[in-house]
Amino acid sequence: MTDLSVWIREEPTVWAFPFVISCHTVGMGLVAGISAAIDLRILGCAPRVPLMETKKFLPFLWFGFWLNAVSGVGLLIAYPTKAVTNPVFYLKLAFIALALVFVRMIQKRVYNDPDLDQKPVPRRGRNLAIASLVCWAGAITAGRLLAYTYRHLMSGE
Amino acid sequence: MGAFQYWLMQTLFSIQFTKPFMNSKWGWPTTETVHFFGLSLLVGSIGMFDLRLLGVAKRIPIAALHRLVPWGVLGYVINICTGFLFLSIAPDQYIYNPSFHFKLLFMMFAGVNILVFYSAVFRKVRVLGSGADAPVAAKIVGGVSLASWIGVIVCGRLLTFYRPFRCPSPPTDILLTCFPK
Numbered sequence: 571m572t573d574l575s576v577w578i579r580e581e582p583t584v585w586a587f588p589f590v591i592s593c594h595t596v597g598m599g600l601v602a603g604i605s606a607a608i609d610l611r612i613l614g615c616a617p618r619v620p621l622m623e624t625k626k627f628l629p630f631l632w633f634g635f636w637l638n639a640v641s642g643v644g645l646l647i648a649y650p651t652k653a654v655t656n657p658v659f660y661l662k663l664a665f666i667a668l669a670l671v672f673v674r675m676i677q678k679r680v681y682n683d684p685d686l687d688q689k690p691v692p693r694r695g696r697n698l699a700i701a702s703l704v705c706w707a708g709a710i711t712a713g714r715l716l717a718y719t720y721r722h723l724m725s726g727e
Numbered sequence: 728m729g730a731f732q733y734w735l736m737q738t739l740f741s742i743q744f745t746k747p748f749m750n751s752k753w754g755w756p757t758t759e760t761v762h763f764f765g766l767s768l769l770v771g772s773i774g775m776f777d778l779r780l781l782g783v784a785k786r787i788p789i790a791a792l793h794r795l796v797p798w799g800v801l802g803y804v805i806n807i808c809t810g811f812l813f814l815s816i817a818p819d820q821y822i823y824n825p826s827f828h829f830k831l832l833f834m835m836f837a838g839v840n841i842l843v844f845y846s847a848v849f850r851k852v853r854v855l856g857s858g859a860d861a862p863v864a865a866k867i868v869g870g871v872s873l874a875s876w877i878g879v880i881v882c883g884r885l886l887t888f889y890r891p892f893r894c895p896s897p898p899t900d901i902l903l904t905c906f907p908k
Contacts, residue, residue, distance in 0.1 A: 603771025
């Protein structure tokens, strides 16, 4: 584990830390971006898009999520102390957990309605879309602030 | 090109109105965060449109999904503005950075691809209804768009790993990747 940590952090190749953090950013665009686009549709944008069919984009959203779960673990292995000693890191995880709960609730409550495209989305579904947008914005903000708020970069420092 | 890069750096350095904000404690982190919001907005809406061209979610009429594109344009505009803030405060770190050169190249691919789409492809796909497969030309445009934006993101992320240094000797390259003098 220590070897892997040192390799990701210090190996002077673009395939170590730079590759992992690039994956993390592409994954962020996929998971937060696709989720946000579906939320916008639920809130009434592009009204002629059949909402039921937007389900087909969910595998790409989940691909982005798993890409970020794996690359995120890579980043954590590279700088474990930096993350675990920073309260903002736990705030980021909480925002992500909440956002995922809202995505799952949208999958269960909104998409499970067979008359989905015959009537406007109920209030409840719209609230879930707003909650999801807020949580992704929170997760991105907290994630970006990790670079500015850490107290210890490595253990012993 | 070296003379142009130098002129551009001096011109950006002379911009004053962005400096109080960008030099404040919250300037840089706030701008980066907003840049990431713009990125997500762009990738989400434009990426979904590209995927539809490529054959995902075919029951969505392309013209209907095209109504989400303005959100991608909004993301793009947000990122041009926040990108300008970064450049105005540290132009040398971008203008001589090879990763930034590649980022601009990928943005150019995306831009030319958009021109091709609206001049030759859009009028063919906007009439396609629910269930219709997009023609091969539209699929190529969708694929090029996805690849270009991923290229833009990766090059943006790699900027910090290719920070330029002072040139050791008077440079002769056409496009400089170190600062002269």
